[in-house]
Amino acid sequence: MSAHESVHTTYEALRWHWRFFELSYLGGREYLEPDIEQVSSAAVRTGTGEETSERLTVDRRAMKSFLFPHNREENYDYEQRRARAFYRNLTRPIVDTYAAHVMGAGIDRDAGATPALDAFWLDADLRGSTADEFLRDGLVLAQVFGHAFCVVDMPRVAPADVRSVADKQALGLRPYATWFSPLSVVDWETDRFGSLGWVRLVERDWREARGGPGPQMKEKFVYRTWYADRWTLAEEGKDGHEGETVDEGPNPLGRVPVEVLYAGRRPGDVNPVGVSRIADIAFLNREVFNLDNMKQDLLYHQTFAFLTIPDPAGRVSRADIGIHRAFGYDPAGGGPPSYVGPPTEYVTAIREEIADLVLQIRALAGLSRGVGEQSIAARSGDALLVETQDKTAMLRALSHEAEDFETRLAALVAAWEGAEWTGHVRYGDDYQASALVEELDVALKYKDLGPPREASAEVLMLITRRLLRHLPERQLAAVLDAVKREAAEPKEPAAPPPGFVPPPNGEAEEPAAMPE
Numbered sequence: 001m002s003a004h005e006s007v008h009t010t011y012e013a014l015r016w017h018w019r020f021f022e023l024s025y026l027g028g029r030e031y032l033e034p035d036i037e038q039v040s041s042a043a044v045r046t047g048t049g050e051e052t053s054e055r056l057t058v059d060r061r062a063m064k065s066f067l068f069p070h071n072r073e074e075n076y077d078y079e080q081r082r083a084r085a086f087y088r089n090l091t092r093p094i095v096d097t098y099a100a101h102v103m104g105a106g107i108d109r110d111a112g113a114t115p116a117l118d119a120f121w122l123d124a125d126l127r128g129s130t131a132d133e134f135l136r137d138g139l140v141l142a143q144v145f146g147h148a149f150c151v152v153d154m155p156r157v158a159p160a161d162v163r164s165v166a167d168k169q170a171l172g173l174r175p176y177a178t179w180f181s182p183l184s185v186v187d188w189e190t191d192r193f194g195s196l197g198w199v200r201l202v203e204r205d206w207r208e209a210r211g212g213p214g215p216q217m218k219e220k221f222v223y224r225t226w227y228a229d230r231w232t233l234a235e236e237g238k239d240g241h242e243g244e245t246v247d248e249g250p251n252p253l254g255r256v257p258v259e260v261l262y263a264g265r266r267p268g269d270v271n272p273v274g275v276s277r278i279a280d281i282a283f284l285n286r287e288v289f290n291l292d293n294m295k296q297d298l299l300y301h302q303t304f305a306f307l308t309i310p311d312p313a314g315r316v317s318r319a320d321i322g323i324h325r326a327f328g329y330d331p332a333g334g335g336p337p338s339y340v341g342p343p344t345e346y347v348t349a350i351r352e353e354i355a356d357l358v359l360q361i362r363a364l365a366g367l368s369r370g371v372g373e374q375s376i377a378a379r380s381g382d383a384l385l386v387e388t389q390d391k392t393a394m395l396r397a398l399s400h401e402a403e404d405f406e407t408r409l410a411a412l413v414a415a416w417e418g419a420e421w422t423g424h425v426r427y428g429d430d431y432q433a434s435a436l437v438e439e440l441d442v443a444l445k446y447k448d449l450g451p452p453r454e455a456s457a458e459v460l461m462l463i464t465r466r467l468l469r470h471l472p473e474r475q476l477a478a479v480l481d482a483v484k485r486e487a488a489e490p491k492e493p494a495a496p497p498p499g500f501v502p503p504p505n506g507e508a509e510e511p512a513a514m515p516e
Contacts, residue, residue: 113423150409190271
């Protein structure tokens with residue numbers, strides 16, 4: 001993608017890091033042969049001292065690989081070592097584990113008086129992704145980059161085709177959402193409270209791909225800019241600047257239809273930029289990648305021990321030997337020939353360093369002995385407790401960010417329908433194994449207090465959702481409706497067993513024996 005005429009300084013400063021985090025999560029051949037470019041640019045001043053909008057590229061360097069060459073290593077040896085390299089991905093399991101835990105804790109969604117939300121939660125992106133599947137993709141993006149952009153839009157149709165609500169329903173027009181990584185959001189403007197005034201996105205030019213990719217086809221991009229009252233679509237210019245505007249339209253919302261999901265927020269920063277969960281882990285994983293390759297290289301060379309032939313005269317010569325040729329030596333000269341292999345101490349030291357780096361990665365992820373000095377210094381039994389507390393705190397923080405985002409997202413979907421959302425979205429935030437037992441105990445005690453039926457139904461629905469969160473969304477919704485109806489309907493007292501006679505003092509007696 002070429003440079004755009006308008007690129008935010010934060011985007012320009014963090015683009016390299018974002019791409020590195022993305023490659024660290026994806027792994028594979030792209031990690032071994034990255035396409036990262038570092039681009040520096042400066043504004044050009046005219047003779048009168050005025051600053052123009054032109055950009056000057058003063059430096060462009062392509063990084064060859066994340067595999068660093070050794071000192072005094074020849075190019076041939078480096079290329080051979082790079083061909084044998086492999087990437088042990090220690091970042092993806094961490095991101096996927098946290099996303100699975102947040103989604104697995106159960107999400108309670110209530111559309112309120114907005115029926116469009118029910119359809120949106122069944123198919124959020126018009127590609128069949130449920131709300132859980134769509135949010136999981138966003139959680140992965142947010143953890144990798146620190147944040148992710150979600151754009152809510154309506155399908156494009158001719159205005160003459162939509163004259164009523166019936167026309168809208170017949171065409172299946174409803175809001176849908178699309179994720180954009182920070183690498184695809186090149187510029188924006190915020191007020192002092194952090195609200196977006198406008199945002200510029202990079203999209204693939206689907207018009208060029210309509211006939212299918214051809215052998216000579218090059219991928220092209222367009223720049224869509226959302227304002228509070230309109231949107232514009234511009235082509236990519238040949239000189240790397242923004243080309244002419246090819247399409248535009250109104251934005252009836254009166255606000256930019258973009259919400260941001262954070263993995264962690266940067267304190268005091270109004271820019272839509274978060275803190276990546278793997279910001280430190282990715283760099284440690286890169287060290288593991290290099291050390292793994294160094295260890296493999298040493299082991300590779302250790303399998304080829306070389307033969308030494310002592311020579312008292314100090315001469316060094318090559319001996320051409322084989323099946324039909326042998327060589328002789330003087331036993332009294334310098335001793336018999338012997339095989340010599342590289343020392344193994346280096347491999348042992350590298351293995352210990354790799355093991356230490358893996359422990360650091362697990363500690364940063366909250367999957368080992370915690371993330372603080374208290375965890376490291378604690379005894380084994382206490383360390384396990386601190387580790388659980390660390391992981392629980394991280395999961396709760398991510399869960400609260402996801403709940404806040406989805407609340408804003410639901411309100412944005414309702415705004416496209418011209419309605420005010422009156423429902424709610426609640427994420428589970430208790431990730432302890434004993435939490436469910438404690439919750440059931442509290443619910444039973446709560447039931448003994450004799451609360452209203454509506455309150456009892458709400459508590460029972462929360463527990464049911466927690467227990468049956470593995471069910472598909474439609475099946476779970478049907479179960480919750482049945483539970484709500486059952487809990488809300490008054491129940492008549494059960495009939496006494498046959499032969500039961502209430503005692504005069506109020507204590508139960510055994511029922512009378514039935515005649516044979």
